[in-house]
Amino acid sequence: MNIKAVIFDLDGVIVSTDECHYLAWKKIADEEGIYFDREINNRLRGVSRMESLEIVLERANKEYSQEEKLALAEQKNNCYREYIKSMTPDDILPGVMATLEKLKSSGIKIAIGSSSKNTPVILKQIGLENYFDAVSDGNNIKNSKPDPEVFVKAADMLGIAYNECMVVEDADAGIQAGKSGGMLTLAVNGANGGDLSLENLACGDLVEIIQA
Ligand code: B16
Ligand code: MG
Numbered sequence: 001m002n003i004k005a006v007i008f009d010l011d012g013v014i015v016s017t018d019e020c021h022y023l024a025w026k027k028i029a030d031e032e033g034i035y036f037d038r039e040i041n042n043r044l045r046g047v048s049r050m051e052s053l054e055i056v057l058e059r060a061n062k063e064y065s066q067e068e069k070l071a072l073a074e075q076k077n078n079c080y081r082e083y084i085k086s087m088t089p090d091d092i093l094p095g096v097m098a099t100l101e102k103l104k105s106s107g108i109k110i111a112i113g114s115s116s117k118n119t120p121v122i123l124k125q126i127g128l129e130n131y132f133d134a135v136s137d138g139n140n141i142k143n144s145k146p147d148p149e150v151f152v153k154a155a156d157m158l159g160i161a162y163n164e165c166m167v168v169e170d171a172d173a174g175i176q177a178g179k180s181g182g183m184l185t186l187a188v189n190g191a192n193g194g195d196l197s198l199e200n201l202a203c204g205d206l207v208e209i210i211q212a
Helices: 017-032 038-042 049-057 066-084 096-105 119-125 149-158 172-180 198-204 206-211
Strands: 005-008 109-113 134-136 165-169 184-187
Touching (some): 005 149, 017 049, 066 119, 096 109, 096 198, 096 206, 109 149, 149 165, 165 172, 172 184, 198 206
Parallel strands (some): 005 109, 109 134, 165 184
16 A cells, blocks of 8 residues: 555544534533434534534424524534533543554654544644644535545645545544545544544554555
């Protein structure tokens, strides 16, 4: 495999902010009297904030105006931002730093490809704001996953051909996005077929796998 860059999803791969997203959406749904559970939450992985809201509102028994939707999305984000305020480098998931360090020292570029507009805040909280070779996130894209835009932009920032990039994702939408961007994909932490985690993968070393 001729992989020159690995593009990591953020929520659910580098950190477990997916739980904070769940709690924030659950609070909004409860306040609105809308049924919401973890199964529905799984459909929000990798999906943009406004598209996530549309999924949450599928169970609502009234129509919401655009203005009301924007207000709900803002409320959700304020609540989410409260939850992530207490994040520290200790919240980086097991195996992540070892994997990133190994890739770096092997000369493989590393990037973030996240749908989240909160990416800069999260990276700062966990002390990785200046760590990656490129950061592509919800702030620089028009179309969120499963559209490949976020990963394509990350590859462009790195100046690496798409077929020389590997995407690491916890969401089916993200795996689809990587594939349609012409990249190799690795499903981890529960994405469809992704029974791996970077913790157990670090033992086998991502670097060895991609250089094989
Ligand atoms: P925000 P990822 C995604 O991040 C989350 O998985 C998804 O649940 C969330 O709705 C989306 O970011 C937008 O997040 O509201 O912070 O802009 O998995 O692509 O890193
Ligand atoms: Mg994710």
